[in-house]
Amino acid sequence: MPTADELLSPGSIRSLASILQETSPGTSSWQTAAESARTLASLGLSDRARRVGEALLADAGHDYRRLSRVVRAALPREDLTGWMVWPVTEAVATAATASGTGQDLDDGLTLMAALTPRLTSEFALRTFLNADLERTLAAARTWTASPEEAVRRLASEGTRPKLPWARQVPALNHNPALSIPILDALYPDNSAFVRRSVANHLNDISRLDAGLAGRTAARWAENPEDTTPALIRHAMRTLVKQGDPNALRLVGFHGGRDDLTVVGPLPEETDIPFGGALIFTVRITNISGRPVTLSPSTTSSIT
Numbered sequence: 001m002p003t004a005d006e007l008l009s010p011g012s013i014r015s016l017a018s019i020l021q022e023t024s025p026g027t028s029s030w031q032t033a034a035e036s037a038r039t040l041a042s043l044g045l046s047d048r049a050r051r052v053g054e055a056l057l058a059d060a061g062h063d064y065r066r067l068s069r070v071v072r073a074a075l076p077r078e079d080l081t082g083w084m085v086w087p088v089t090e091a092v093a094t095a096a097t098a099s100g101t102g103q104d105l106d107d108g109l110t111l112m113a114a115l116t117p118r119l120t121s122e123f124a125l126r127t128f129l130n131a132d133l134e135r136t137l138a139a140a141r142t143w144t145a146s147p148e149e150a151v152r153r154l155a156s157e158g159t160r161p162k163l164p165w166a167r168q169v170p171a172l173n174h175n176p177a178l179s180i181p182i183l184d185a186l187y188p189d190n191s192a193f194v195r196r197s198v199a200n201h202l203n204d205i206s207r208l209d210a211g212l213a214g215r216t217a218a219r220w221a222e223n224p225e226d227t228t229p230a231l232i233r234h235a236m237r238t239l240v241k242q243g244d245p246n247a248l249r250l251v252g253f254h255g256g257r258d259d260l261t262v263v264g265p266l267p268e269e270t271d272i273p274f275g276g277a278l279i280f281t282v283r284i285t286n287i288s289g290r291p292v293t294l295s296p297s298t299t300s301s302i303t
Helices: 010-023 031-039 045-059 064-074 082-098 102-118 125-131 133-143 149-157 170-174 176-186 192-208 210-222 228-235 237-241 245-250
Strands: 260-267 280-286
Touching (some): 010 045, 031 045, 064 082, 082 102, 082 125, 125 133, 133 176, 176 210, 210 237, 237 245
């Protein structure tokens, strides 16, 4: 696992400042951003992104329109890529939502979509969600039809209730159904990159509202693509571990007390030393008169 210093290094921040300076001569010096590279040593990755984002805002005079012009001017640069993009998205999100105008907020969302293929805008999107949930979700729904897989993924990943490393969005935690239309549009996506995000998103929802997650997966199972069963298995993983009956049925565990009898586990030893192994047996008998699948990945079944 790369370290924060490897991903968002002082050198990458100085490079970012140089890119912005070269593409916007005379607009701002970007010196504060360059100097912020010296203050990152004790910070983790997300804190680094926010620290540099604050420096970019200072260099832009906290003026969204000035900042957006500079960022758009830099977009043709192929070296504006990788983890240096995260602080840029943070600065854009903060400035766009603080400006107080719907026009700037909408423009900032458009810029999020333009930046996301360079790394991802998923973390900064949380600022928009907390500032104007309805407007941001409406934009995300339009992104589900984008020809860019990174933009379609942003629609799902950026609105995940429990996105790792990201700010919480209380409204999505309280009402996870709000993002279901996005997932409905994306579960049959032809990109595995997008589908994995959808599965992770629905798994997040399952930790908040198991019934909603199960009903959503069941709807998809009624109108599946070839890729849908695998997506549902990944999305239901938390509920399967919890033994949720609906989730177990969705991933192929159709057996029950009417199908099987289970004897065990029967341990070979009851005195286990520290560091020892617990060895046990289980006897499973199929009493249904028909094959019963024990696991979605099992190629044979009990008869």
